[in-house]
Amino acid sequence: MDDVWLVARCPSCSRCHGARGAAHRCPHCGHRTASPMDVVDRAASAAELQVLVTLANTPEELRDELRKRIGGQRVRKGGDDEDSPRVWFAALREAANEDGYVTVEALAKALRRRSxxxxxxxxxxxxxxxxxxxxxxxxxxxxxxxxRSG
Structure with missing residues (x-):
């Protein structure tokens, strides 16, 4: 259970944010949330949490379009962090030459190295x-x- 992230809705501002559980402050308005939180969804990884919070804070009539743009393959169950933005950033830093320029070939190689x-x-x-x-x-x-890394 400690690997599960919660998508919680603040009772004060009605915006969603990520939480590990227990009472905490809303990062949007600072309201102290109570312990039972209004849990909207659950995520198995930080990358999945990012997508779920974004979708939860998007007006309902725009969610399907946003889901298509984000790409369903990026929302995974089970803690698969191989393709998280953190991995991509590390690959970008590795792919950049001394002047900070990145080519498709260099980035592809750096991404492959990170599986x-x-x-x-x-x-x-x-x-x-x-x-x-x-x-x-x-x-x-x-x-x-x-x-840049250098």
Whole structure:
């Protein structure tokens, strides 16, 4: 049970967040939640929790579209962290050359080394969406400043 993350809804602001259990403060509004929490869902890993919290905080009429965009293959039961954003970030740092540039080939090699099965374009899209990468030119991206390993 200690490997289970809870998707909890705050009674004050009605937004969802991740929790391991027990009483805690809502990260959105600071309200102290009581112990029985309003549990909306459960996740087996931090990566799955991220997706479930995002979906829970998305208006119902937009959830199906968001699920399609996120991709069902990323929501896994059972604690599979091989394809978590943490693994992708480590692969991006490894793939970046001394000037911070990342190519598809270098990223593919770094992802394979980490046993990731996520397609390279998906990792690049996620990294660009979070502001870690920007496209310098076709098939060449730049990993931003302090994110680099060197």
């Amino acid at each position: 990731s099965i996520t397609p390279v374009p998906d990792v690049i899209e996620h990294a660009m969406g979070t502001g870690l990468l920007f496209e310098e030119e076709s098939d060449l991206w730049c990993l931003l400043g302090e994110q």
